[in-house]
Amino acid sequence: MLIVQPVDESMVVDLGLCGLAAAWMLFMFTLRPAWWERPRIMGVFFVGLVVINAVLVARNPAFGLFTPAPYIYAFTILPWPWRLPGVAVVAVVAGSAQASDVTKTTAVGLTIYAAVLVANIVMMCGTAWFLHLAEREEEQRVQALAELSRANRMLEATLAENAGLHAQLLAQAREAGVLDERQRMAREIHDTLAQGLTGIITQLQAAEQMHEPPPQWRRPFEAVKRLARDSLAEARRSVDALRPEPLETGRLSDALADVTGRWSKLHGLAVQVTTTGTVRPMPPEAEFALLRTAQEALANVAKHADATRVGVTLSYLENEVALDVRDDGAGFDPAGFESGTEGGFGLTIMRQRIEGLSGILRIESEPGAGTGISACIPTLPAGSHA
Template structure:
C-alpha cells in the first residue's frame, strides 16, 4: 500500500480541510448582520424582524445546502442553484430593511467558493446591484439611489474581483502542490518497492551463483572422484581373500558416498532453481514477455503479437525486472486507456542495447499533455536507475508507441 505524507489525502488539501474556520466566519457574519439589522434605527425599514428572519433563512440555506456543496469542491450547476436561492433571500431581506446589505460580507466569499473567479465576480456584481435596485423601488429616485448605493456596489465588485481571484489562485496553487506531493510520495513508494524487488532479486541471484559455483561444483567433483576411485578398485585383481573382503566393503562405502553426493547435488540444483527471480521463474526474459503478451490477449480481448529480434542472452536481474515491469505497465495502459484493438510487443537484442517496444492502435495521447497518474513516471524512474531511456511516441487518433532501451 502506498504511503502518503502527513496531511495529504486523495480528496482534499489544507485549504479545503480548513472549512471549520469558514463555518465560524459565516456564523459570525450572519449573526453580526442580523444583530446590526435589529439594532439599527432605520426609519425607512419596512420590518427589521422580518428582514432578520430572512437572513436567518439564508444562514440555514448555507448549513443545509451550501456547506456540503463547497466541501465537495463542486463548480457545476448546483453552485448556480445555491447562489440563485441566496440571491432571492438577500433581495427579500433588503426589501424589508436596507441594512441587510451588510450580509454581503458573508455572501461574497461563498460566490468564490462555488464558481470560477470570472463567474463569481459576475455573481457578486448581481448581488451588489440588489441594494441599488431596492433603494430605487423604495424612493423612486434612480439617480439618488445610484449616487447613494452605487459607489459601495462598485467598491464591493472591484475588491471582491481582486481579492477573490487572488484567493482562488492561492487555493489552486495549494491543490497543485498537494497533488505534486502526493505524486512524489507515490513515486517514492513505487521506487522503494522496485529497489526492494531488485535488491531481493540480486541477492537471490548471488546466492544461486554461490551455491552453483561452490557447493554444486564441489559435490560434482566428489561424485567424479568416487567414480574414479571405484574404477581403480575394479582394477585391483589377484588380492588375497581377506583383502578382497576389505575392497568389497570399501566399494560399498564409496557407492554410499556417491549416492549421498548425488542427492545433495540434486537438492543444490533445486535451491538454485528456487532462487531465480520470481518474475522470471518460468524461463528467460523473452519467454516471460511472450507469456505476458498472450495473457493480455486472453484477459483484455486484444489481438496481440510478440516478436524477438537478435540473439537473446542473460541480463542482470535488475535490468530484466525493469524490462518486464515496463512491458506490464505499457500493456496495462493499453487495456485501461487506449481503447485499442491490437498491440505489438517487440524485444530486440543488439550489440550494445536491449530494447522493448510496445505499440497499440488506440486513441493515442497528446504529447504536450502531462500524463496523469504515476505509472509512466515510475516507469521512467525505474529505467533511469539501470542507465536506460524511455521514449513515448503518440498523437491523438494514431496510437501510442513506447520504447524502453537499456544497455547490455
Template sequence: MSSSAPAQPRPLVVLTRALLLGQHALFAILLLVAWARAAGETPWFELVAAGLGLGYAALAVVEHRTAEAGEPSQPLALVLLLLLLGAWFASVSLTPDFAWLAFPLFFAVLRLLPSGWALPLIVLMVLAVVWSHARLSGWADVGLATVVGPTVGALVSVGMAHAYRMLLRDNAIRQDLVDQLAAAKADLEATHESLAESRRQAGVLEERARLSRDIHDTLAQGFSSILLVGRAASQPGSGPIRLHQALEEIERQAASSLAEARAVIADLTPQTLSGGDLPAALERLVTSVSELSGIRATFELDGEPRPLPRTHEVALLRLAQGALANVTAHAAASRVVVSLSVDDGGARLDVVDDGVGFEPGLTGPREDGTGYGLRSMRERMTALGGQLTIESAPGSGTAVAAHLPAASA
C-alpha cells in the first residue's frame, strides 16, 4: 500500500523562508547604499563591492539548495562564507561605509557556524567596525555611539538568530510528528487489513472444520453402515431372503445418507430431525443401529422432554451418530444404551456400551482415514460451550457423556 509523503507544516516553512529572504534583501540594500556612499572616495571599492555582492549571491544559492534537499550545511557554503567575510574585512579597511553590511553578515555567521566559532567571530567583526571608524576620524573622536551601535546590532542579530533556530527546530519537530502520524496511520491500515485477512482465514478454517464434522457424521457413518450390511450379507450361508433384506437396508441407508448430504449442502437441520424432536430422532437412530448391527441397543429418556435450541439438537444427534458408529465398528459390544436427560441446567447425552474398550489417550487419526470421530465430538461440544467426557479401559466397555449447559443456548 503506497501513500504520498506528508506535506510540511506550511506556516513555519513560510515564516523561516521569509526571514531568510528578508536578510538577503537587507544585504542587497545596504550594499547598494555603501556602494553609492563610497563611490569615488576609495580606490578598488568597485572591485571589493562586486566581490561582496557575488560572494553573498553564491552563498544564498548554495544555502537554498541545501535547505531544499534537507541536508546540513555543506563545506562549499562554509568556504563561501569565509571568502565573503574576507572581502568584507577588506572593504571595511578601505572605508567605514561598508561597516553597515556587518548586520546581515552577523545572521549568515550565526546560521552557518556553531556558536563556539560564531560568537568570537562576531566580536571580531564589531571590533573591525569600531577600528574602521577610529582609523578615519581618530581614536580621540570615537564616541559611545560608535561602540554601542555595532554592539547592539550584534546582540540583536544573536537574538534573532536564536529565534530563527528555534523556529527551525520547532519545524523539524512538527515535521517529525507528521511523519510519525503518517507512519502510524499506514501501520494501522496494514494492521486492519491483516486482521481482516486473519478473520477471513479463521472463518474459512471454521467452515472447513464444520463441513468435516458434518461429512464424518453423515456420509462416512452412512457408508460404514452400508459396508457392515454388505459384509453381513456376503457371509457364507446367507440365503436369498437375507440377501434381499440386506439390499433393502442398503437402499434405505443410501437414501438416508443422500438426504443427509443434501441437508449439509443446504445447511439445513439433519434429515433425522425433520420428522420430530430430538428424543424421537434418537429413538429412530437406536432402532436402526440395532436392526443393522444386531447389537441390543436401547434408548432412555430421563424426565419429560423439553425443547432445545436447534443447534443443540443437531450437535447431540450428530454425537449419538458418531458414538454408535464407533460402537458398531470397533467395540464388539453386545449391548449399548443411549440416554438423554434435559433439565434447567442443560442437556446431557450418554452412550454406554459393554464392548472391548480402549485407552482414550491413545486414540487419534489412523492411516486408513478413520479415527476422527472422538475429535469431531469434542469440537462440536466445545463450539457450543459444552463438555465431552470419555471413560473407557481395555475390557471394560466405553461411556461417552456430553453436556450442553442451558446458558450457552
C-alpha cells in the first residue's frame, strides 16, 4: 500500500527563497558586469539581497550561514560612506541569527541580544573603516606615484629642452664669434690696407699731375699704379667676402627682405616687411648688428611664440635707424629673462651687440599678448654720407 507523505510547505518556501536569492545574484550581478560601475543599480541589488537574506534568517536562523555573501558585496560594490550602513544592516541580520536562541522576553535576554547585535555592528563597521583607510592610502600612493612619474617626464622634457638650448647657444656663440671675427678682419683690411692703397694711388696721381715722369720711369710708374689699383680691388673684394651673406649683394633693407622671405618659406608664416624713411648707407657693423637682431628675433618667434602674424619694420630716422620685430604669439615675462631665471641667451646676445654700437634694445611683451623687439642704432643724418 503506497503512503504519500504530506509536503512541508515551509521547506518549499525556503527553497523558493534560496532560488530567488541565487537568481537575483545571477541576473543582477554575475550576468551584468556593465552594471558593476553603476552605484544606483548595485544599491538596488544589495538591498534586494539583504531583504531576501533577512527573510530567510527570520524563517530559519540556520540561513545566517549565507550572510557572508551580503558582507562580500557590501565591501566590494558599495561606495564610501554608504558601505558603513550597508555593513551595519548585514551585521544586524547576522547577529539576529547568532542570538536566535536567546530569550527576548526578559531583560537579561534582551541585553544579551542587543550585545550580540552591537558586537557584530562594531566589529564589521570597524573592519569596513580600516579597509577604507587602507584603500585611501593605496589611492594616495598610486596618485603620488603618478605625480612622481609625471614630474619625471616633465623633468626629462625640461632637461632635453635645456640640452637643445645649450647646443643652440653654443652654435650661436660660435657663429657670433666667427662673424664678429670676420667683421673685425674686414674693418682691419678696410682701415689699414685698403686706405693705405687708396693713399698710394692718390699720391701717385698727384705726383703724375705735378711732374711728368721721365720716359724711362713711365713703365715702372704705370706698373706701380696698376698694381696698387689691383691690390685695392682685391682688398675690397676681401672685405665684401667677409660681410654676412645677405648683405653681400644689397643694402640692409634688401637683406631683410631676403632673410624674412626665406624664414617665411621655412616656417609657412608670412612676414610683413615695411621700410620707412629715406634708405641710406650705414656702417657695415651697424647693418650686421640689425640684420642679426632680426634673424634672432625671427628664430625666437619660430621656437616659442606660436604666432599667426609677424611684422618687421625698418625705419630710417634723422639720427638713427630702428628695427622693430613684432608678433601676436604667446609672449613672455621680460623680467624673468632679464634676471636670467628663464634663459634668454639670444636676447642677451642681441642686447650686447646693439649696445656695443651705442644703441638701445627694447623688449615689450607679456604672457598671451605677443612680443615686440625694437633695436635703435645712432647713425649720421641723411645727406651726411659721402
